[in-house]
Every structure is written in C-alpha cells, then in structure tokens.
Amino acid sequence: MRQEKIVEDKIDKGITAPIGYKAAGIHCGIKKLKKDIALILSDYPATAAAVFTLNKVQAAPVLVSKEHLQTNGKFRAIIINSGNANACTGERGYDDAKKMAEETAQVLGIKTDEVFVGSTGVIGEPLPMEKIINGINQISQLANEYGYLDAAEAIMTTDTFLKSFSSSFFIEGAKVSIGGIAKGSGMIHPNMATMLGFITTDAAIEQETFQLLLKKIVDKTFNRIIVDGDTSTNDMVIALANGTSGIKPLKPETESYKIFEEQFYQVLKKLALDIVRDGEGATKLVEITVEGASTEIDAVKAAKAVALSPLVKTAIHGEDANWGRIITAVGYSGIEFDPAKLEIIINDVPILTKNYVVALPIKEANQTLKSKNIHLLIKLNLNGGNATCWTCDFSEEYVKINGSYRS
Amino acid sequence: MRQEKIVEDKIDKGITAPIGYKAAGIHCGIKKLKKDIALILSDYPATAAAVFTLNKVQAAPVLVSKEHLQTNGKFRAIIINSGNANACTGERGYDDAKKMAEETAQVLGIKTDEVFVGSTGVIGEPLPMEKIINGINQISQLANEYGYLDAAEAIMTTDTFLKSFSSSFFIEGAKVSIGGIAKGSGMIHPNMATMLGFITTDAAIEQETFQLLLKKIVDKTFNRIIVDGDTSTNDMVIALANGTSGIKPLKPETESYKIFEEQFYQVLKKLALDIVRDGEGATKLVEITVEGASTEIDAVKAAKAVALSPLVKTAIHGEDANWGRIITAVGYSGIEFDPAKLEIIINDVPILTKNYVVALPIKEANQTLKSKNIHLLIKLNLNGGNATCWTCDFSEEYVKINGSYRS
Numbered sequence: 001m002r003q004e005k006i007v008e009d010k011i012d013k014g015i016t017a018p019i020g021y022k023a024a025g026i027h028c029g030i031k032k033l034k035k036d037i038a039l040i041l042s043d044y045p046a047t048a049a050a051v052f053t054l055n056k057v058q059a060a061p062v063l064v065s066k067e068h069l070q071t072n073g074k075f076r077a078i079i080i081n082s083g084n085a086n087a088c089t090g091e092r093g094y095d096d097a098k099k100m101a102e103e104t105a106q107v108l109g110i111k112t113d114e115v116f117v118g119s120t121g122v123i124g125e126p127l128p129m130e131k132i133i134n135g136i137n138q139i140s141q142l143a144n145e146y147g148y149l150d151a152a153e154a155i156m157t158t159d160t161f162l163k164s165f166s167s168s169f170f171i172e173g174a175k176v177s178i179g180g181i182a183k184g185s186g187m188i189h190p191n192m193a194t195m196l197g198f199i200t201t202d203a204a205i206e207q208e209t210f211q212l213l214l215k216k217i218v219d220k221t222f223n224r225i226i227v228d229g230d231t232s233t234n235d236m237v238i239a240l241a242n243g244t245s246g247i248k249p250l251k252p253e254t255e256s257y258k259i260f261e262e263q264f265y266q267v268l269k270k271l272a273l274d275i276v277r278d279g280e281g282a283t284k285l286v287e288i289t290v291e292g293a294s295t296e297i298d299a300v301k302a303a304k305a306v307a308l309s310p311l312v313k314t315a316i317h318g319e320d321a322n323w324g325r326i327i328t329a330v331g332y333s334g335i336e337f338d339p340a341k342l343e344i345i346i347n348d349v350p351i352l353t354k355n356y357v358v359a360l361p362i363k364e365a366n367q368t369l370k371s372k373n374i375h376l377l378i379k380l381n382l383n384g385g386n387a388t389c390w391t392c393d394f395s396e397e398y399v400k401i402n403g404s405y406r407s
Numbered sequence: 408m409r410q411e412k413i414v415e416d417k418i419d420k421g422i423t424a425p426i427g428y429k430a431a432g433i434h435c436g437i438k439k440l441k442k443d444i445a446l447i448l449s450d451y452p453a454t455a456a457a458v459f460t461l462n463k464v465q466a467a468p469v470l471v472s473k474e475h476l477q478t479n480g481k482f483r484a485i486i487i488n489s490g491n492a493n494a495c496t497g498e499r500g501y502d503d504a505k506k507m508a509e510e511t512a513q514v515l516g517i518k519t520d521e522v523f524v525g526s527t528g529v530i531g532e533p534l535p536m537e538k539i540i541n542g543i544n545q546i547s548q549l550a551n552e553y554g555y556l557d558a559a560e561a562i563m564t565t566d567t568f569l570k571s572f573s574s575s576f577f578i579e580g581a582k583v584s585i586g587g588i589a590k591g592s593g594m595i596h597p598n599m600a601t602m603l604g605f606i607t608t609d610a611a612i613e614q615e616t617f618q619l620l621l622k623k624i625v626d627k628t629f630n631r632i633i634v635d636g637d638t639s640t641n642d643m644v645i646a647l648a649n650g651t652s653g654i655k656p657l658k659p660e661t662e663s664y665k666i667f668e669e670q671f672y673q674v675l676k677k678l679a680l681d682i683v684r685d686g687e688g689a690t691k692l693v694e695i696t697v698e699g700a701s702t703e704i705d706a707v708k709a710a711k712a713v714a715l716s717p718l719v720k721t722a723i724h725g726e727d728a729n730w731g732r733i734i735t736a737v738g739y740s741g742i743e744f745d746p747a748k749l750e751i752i753i754n755d756v757p758i759l760t761k762n763y764v765v766a767l768p769i770k771e772a773n774q775t776l777k778s779k780n781i782h783l784l785i786k787l788n789l790n791g792g793n794a795t796c797w798t799c800d801f802s803e804e805y806v807k808i809n810g811s812y813r814s
Binding site for chain 2: 054055056057085087088089090122123124231232233310323324325327328330331332335336337339340352355356358396
C-alpha cells in the first residue's frame with residue numbers, strides 16, 4: 001500500500017511529514033548566495049488558519065494573505081521570500097506581493113486566492129521582481145516531499161540554524177502528522193515579531209475550529225516568547241490542514257481533538273523555543289513561570305515584564321542571581337501582588353522565600369545560573385493564575401549584531 | 408547687606424544656590440571608600456512637593472517619606488544614603504528608614520516628620536544602621552552652603568559624573584534661585600526609575616500649587632527619559648521651597664508663576680538629560696520628537712516606543728539610519744496613524760518622506776548619526792499632538808556593566 005509506506009517514512013520530515021505536502025527552497029538572487037525563496041504546496045485544497053502581526057504597519061504580503069483568507073478558506077500554496085520584507089513599500093509593494101501570488105498560482109495551475117504570501121528581511125526596499133518571478137517558476141518545478149529542510153533554510157534571515165519539526169501520532173487508528181518550519185532571531189516578541197511560522201497537517205478540521213485552535217496555541221507559544229520586545233511588520237503563522245490522513249473532521253471537546261491539540265501545541269512550542277534559542281547573541285534559554293497570580297492574565301503580564309527586562313536578562317547573562325531585579329520587574333508589570341509573599345526559585349533551588357528571606361548566599365545562588373537552560377519560577381502565592389513564557393539572556397553580541405547588521 | 412551679598416554668590420551653587428539651604432555629603436561606611444550619605448537642610452520650614460515611584464514594590468524610604476508628606480506639608484531636611492536601597496527589607500527596613508528620619512531630626516533639633524528619607528543601591532540587604540547613625544551625627548555638623556557638590560556625589564551609584572545644576576533669575580525685582588541634584592544611570596524610565604532628584608528653591612509657593620507644578624514638570628522631564636525601560640523601587644523627586652527670596656507666594660496663571668515654571672522646567676530638564684547622558688554605556692544623547700499625532704498622549708506613546716526599542720537604540724549606536732526599525736516601533740506603540748504619511752528627519756536632514764520615499768542614499772543618511780547629539784524628528788502629519796522624550800544609544804558596554812555589576 002503506497003500510502004501506508006509513505007506514512008512510515010514521514011517521521012521527522014518537517015512540513016512534508018503530513019501526507020500530501022511538497023516543499024522546496026532555492027536561491028533566486030535576492031540575497032547574494034543563500035537560499036531566499038521557499039514554496040509549500042498541498043496536493044489537495046487545505047483548510048487554512050492564520051494569525052498576523054498586530055503592528056499598525058503591515059507589510060504588503062500580510063495584506064495580501066489576509067485578503068485571500070477573507071475570500072477563501074481553502075489553500076494550496078504558500079510562497080515566501082527572505083532578504084526583503086516588502087514592507088513600507090506602498091502601492092508598488094502591494095502589487096508585487098499580489099504578483100507573487102498570481103505567478104505562483106499560474107505556474108501551479110491553481111487560483112491566486114489559494115496562495116499565501118510571506119516575506120522577511122530589509123524594510124523599505126522594493127522587491128527585485130524579475131528575480132522573484134524566475135524563482136517562482138523554478139521552485140514550482142522542484143517542490144517535493146523531501147524539500148522540507150530547503151524550505152526551512154530559505155526563510156532564514158539572521159537565524160543561525162534552521163527550525164523544522166514534526167510529530168506523528170494516531171487518532172482513531174489513523175496516523176496523523178503535524179509539521180512546521182519557522183524563522184525568528186531578533187525582534188521576537190509576543191503578538192508576532194519578525195517571525196514566520198508555517199504549519200502543515202494531514203488532519204481534517206473545519207476552518208472555524210482550526211482558526212480558534214491556531215489562535216489559542218499561538219497565544220501560548222509564539223506569543224509567549226520574547227527576545228527584545230520589538231514587534232514587526234511581517235509576522236505571520238499560517239497553518240494548513242488537508243485531511244489526507246483520512247480521519248473525520250476534528251470536533252472540539254472530543255478525545256481526538258485533545259490528542260491533536262496537545263501535539264499541535266508541542267510542534268508550535270518546539271519551533272517557538274528554537275526561535276528563542278536562536279535569539280540574537282543568546283547564550284541561555286530562560287523559561288519564566290509565574291504561579292499563584294490573581295489571574296492567568298496577571299501571570300502573563302508579570303512573566304513578560306521579567307522576560308523583557310534588560311536588567312534581568314543581562315544579570316542572567318552574567319550569571320548573577322539578582323532577585324532584586326526580578327522583584328522590581330514584577331513590581332512595574334502593573335499587576336496586584338504582595339511583595340512579601342513572593343518566592344523565587346531558579347532551577348529548583350529556592351533563592352528568595354517569603355518575607356524577603358534570602359535562602360542562600362549569593363555565590364551559591366549564582367551557581368543556579370551556570371546552566372544553558374534556566375527555569376525561573378516566581379510564586380506570588382495569591383491565587384491560581386499561572387503562566388509560562390520564554391526568553392533568552394542579553395549579551396554584548398546582541399548589541400554587536402544589531403548595531404552593524406541592517407535588517 | 409549680607410543677604411544681597413549671598414544672592415550674588417549663589418549662582419551655580421546647585422542646591423545651595425537658593426538662600427537658606429545647606430548641604431553635605433560624606434563617607435559613612437556603606438560603600439568601601441566613596442561618599443554614601445547626603446544631607447540637604449533648609450534653615451526655615453520649606454513647603455514640600457514630591458513624586459514617588461509607581462512600582463508596586465516600594466522601598467522603605469519611599470513609604471516613610473510618603474507618610475511624612477501626608478502628615479506634614481513643611482520640611483526641614485532630606486537625608487539620603489547610597490550603596491543600599493533598603494528595598495525588599497520588610498518591617499526591619501521600614502523601622503530603619505524611620506530611624507534615619509528620627510536620628511536626623513534629633514541631631515538637628517527638628518521634628519521627625521520634617522525629614523524626608525531617600526536610599527539607592529543594592530536591593531534586599533539590611534542597612535548597616537550603626538554606620539548610618541554615626542554618619543547622620545557627623546554630617547549634621549558639616550552641612551554648609553558649599554556642600555552642594557559633596558551631596559551630589561554622595562547620592563551616586565553607577566553614575567559616572569555628578570549631576571548638579573542651578574538657575575537664578577528675577578521675579579518682581581527679587582532674585583530667586585532654583586537648584587537641584589540628581590542621580591540616575593541604568594534602570595531609567597518614565598514614572599521614576601532608580602532615580603533620585605532633589606530640588607531646592609527660595610521662592611514662596613503654596614503646597615498644592617507646588618505639588619501640581621512638580622508633577623507637571625516631572626512628567627515632561629524625568630518621566631520622558633528612557634535608558635532601559637526598567638522602573639525601580641526607590642525613585643523619588645522631592646522639591647523644597649522655603650520662601651527666603653522674599654517674593655509673594657506664586658499664583659498660577661500670573662506672569663511671575665510663568666517665569667518660575669520655565670526656570671523650574673529648565674533645571675529639571677538639565678538634570679534629566681544629565682541622567683540620560685550618563686546612561687550605562689551610553690555614547691549618544693538621543694532626543695526623540697513626535698509631531699502631528701492625533702493627541703499629545705499618542706505622541707508620547709510613539710516617542711517612548713521608539714526610545715525603548717533595543718533595535719532602534721543599537722542601530723543608532725551603530726550609526727545606521729535604519730528608518731524601518733523606527734517606523735516599526737511607531738507601528739507597535741498602539742497609536743493610530745497612517746504609515747504612508749510618516750516622515751523621519753534626523754538632525755534636520757530628511758531621511759524618509761511621505762509615501763515611503765527614501766530621501767537620500769543610506770550612506771549619506773548614516774552620516775546624520777555621527778554626532779554625539781541626535782535629534783530624531785518623526786512627523787505623523789495627522790493632527791496637533793506633539794511630544795519629546797530623551798534616550799541614549801545601547802552599547803556593548805551596557806551589557807557588560809549590567810552583567811557584572813550588582814545593583
């Protein structure tokens with residue numbers, strides 16, 4: 001059985017792990033040498049869900065992709081270029097983004113509004129359309145079920161490693177897969193920064209359900225990672241579900257749905273954490289959990305304030321267990337809490353206990369920060385509001401990269 | 408005439424420029440070698456105004472100073488220590504701060520609630536009270552009208568230069584002076600960061616009027632400076648007006664009041680800008696003006712978002728006129744605007760004009776950032792909302808200082 005065979009092969013094949021997807025990534029000339037155009041293709045019309053940047057300045061590909069999602073719920077392709085964001089490019093930029101969709105549709109023999117468009121790179125410069133059109137023609141011939149790493153590579157900008165992941169599991173006896181690629185690095189912040197994420201699955205799911213699920217899971221993954229607090233003009237996470245696994249459409253509240261949701265969360269979380277790990281100049285991955293806030297919203301606020309604080313991030317970089325900076329950040333996060341009830345635990349070691357009691361000498365406390373992976377647990381001991389977010393440390397390297405690199 | 412003579416001498420004497428003030432700064436042993444305790448003394452009960460940190464975690468000296476201001480509108484002294492913030496120190500910390508006021512009052516023969524208390528330095532460690540009590544006894548003997556620089560020095564922490572300024576001018580034929588000292592450096596952010604400011608004047612003004620004035624001017628100066636976005640537990644700006652100039656109490660809307668307000672603004676602005684200049688690792692002073700927003704509130708939001716953006720600050724450090732990062736920051740500031748109408752002017756040179764038209768080649772644009780003083784003008788061309796704020800660039804040095812220094 002051909003289909004069964006493919007299923008077995010699909011594990012760890014990123015966006016081509018689910019059945020019926022092809023991908024490619026090539027160099028078309030926007031960048032000097034590196035791959036700069038990617039295509040993701042579903043053999044069958046796929047239900048689409050998407051979330052876009054909340055920045056008031058929205059790049060042309062964001063506008064075009066949003067438009068297509070409004071007129072059409074089923075998609076066949078995503079065309080993405082890196083090296084040029086096609087942002088702040090006015091009407092010409094809009095026409096260029098539209099042209100990317102049109103050209104892709106024409107070459108593939110599909111409809112323009114079945115195509116999403118994504119771009120990332122320098123802001124304010126027109127796209128080199130001739131190169132891109134040539135690229136689209138070439139890449140459309142090349143897409144195959146082994147192109148998942150090429151596609152992941154072709155969407156990178158300052159990323160130092162490619163981000164690709166997949167998960168396969170069973171629902172009602174049928175094998176279902178979810179794959180994803182992402183790019184991040186720098187300007188990473190909740191509510192979408194220069195961050196692109198593309199998710200494929202062979203599950204079947206109705207559009208409204210899929211959109212709610214994507215929004216929910218993005219809020220707990222991509223929107224909980226923080227590198228430097230800037231949000232950008234081009235961010236998007238797009239998910240396609242083409243139903244080729246043969247399962248019945250997933251319905252909320254069912255056991256099947258819960259299995260799918262958990263795996264969907266794991267794939268998005270893995271991609272999100274890879275983005276943090278690859279934060280510009282990052283040397284440590286920092287998981288910040290706030291427990292016992294009045295509400296989950298408060299817990300998120302406090303965790304994000306700590307994650308955004310340059311003083312906390314430089315202290316972690318310097319392996320200084322400076323709890324004063326942590327408590328200060330919670331203090332200006334805007335939430336209600338009682339500082340005397342606050343506890344701080346780093347990598348399972350209590351640093352500060354209630355009533356400001358310092359649990360161990362500073363030199364020993366600093367030892368907890370030697371690891372590459374830091375778990376910072378802040379207990380507010382007020383109520384049941386919990387949240388986790390992720391960030392990286394802040395190094396001299398970050399400043400070097402961003403003072404000299406033009407992104 | 409003794410008084411006339413003094414008036415002539417007072418120019419440029421910081422907080423002792425106004426008549427009837429004494430100051431001192433000495434080493435009492437909190438720090439290893441540097442001055443760490445300061446006293447500001449008014450010979451006569453002075454009308455007091457004060458603004459305090461909005462952080463939910465408020466250090467003991469903030470709590471005690473607020474209490475005293477509630478029970479009493481007239482003050483004689485401000486006692487300040489550096490090297491230890493007396494923050495997150497619980498009941499003991501409160502008792503210690505109160506004790507600082509009591510001891511100062513006793514030695515000077517004044518009332519406890521005529522004393523403000525300020526602290527700055529390490530969070531979470533108890534004050535070395537024996538040293539401080541000794542210090543208070545010593546410093547009370549030393550206060551004189553030439554101690555203004557010693558006082559300015561004694562409140563410094565990571566500051567690299569002392570911040571002292573005064574202005575003398577005439578109101579209705581009488582000489583009036585305003586003096587101030589401040590400390591900042593790192594953790595500088597609107598709504599009071601680890602920032603202390605102490606202002607003296609010999610003007611006469613009623614408390615309610617003085618409080619409104621201080622709040623208004625702090626909002627346009629100390630609350631418009633941004634170094635890294637962190638706000639702290641200990642910040643305060645305290646102003647004393649002892650009336651010794653002999654002028655009638657200043658009334659709002661009068662010509663005299665307007666003269667005073669303008670000078671008061673100039674003194675606070677000078678101190679605030681000195682704090683930015685001394686931002687940890689700063690190499691450039693950046694003035695950000697947003698013009699033509701819907702409202703002044705929107706203009707402030709946009710200016711602060713740009714001032715807070717690590718990507719903008721590192722680009723300015725790298726002398727890269729990266730307008731894409733500026734427009735992106737305005738985009739996520741949360742205000743309404745039309746990106747196509749936005750213009751960016753750096754040091755009077757247009758960089759970006761309407762409809763995303765790039766005004767000159769990037770190499771020439773970068774030349775505008777060579778200066779130590781950068782004026783970044785962002786025109787939204789929407790309405791009449793204008794605002795200015797100040798920040799510094801973000802250097803590798805910032806990360807080094809904060810990764811290794813324990814503050």
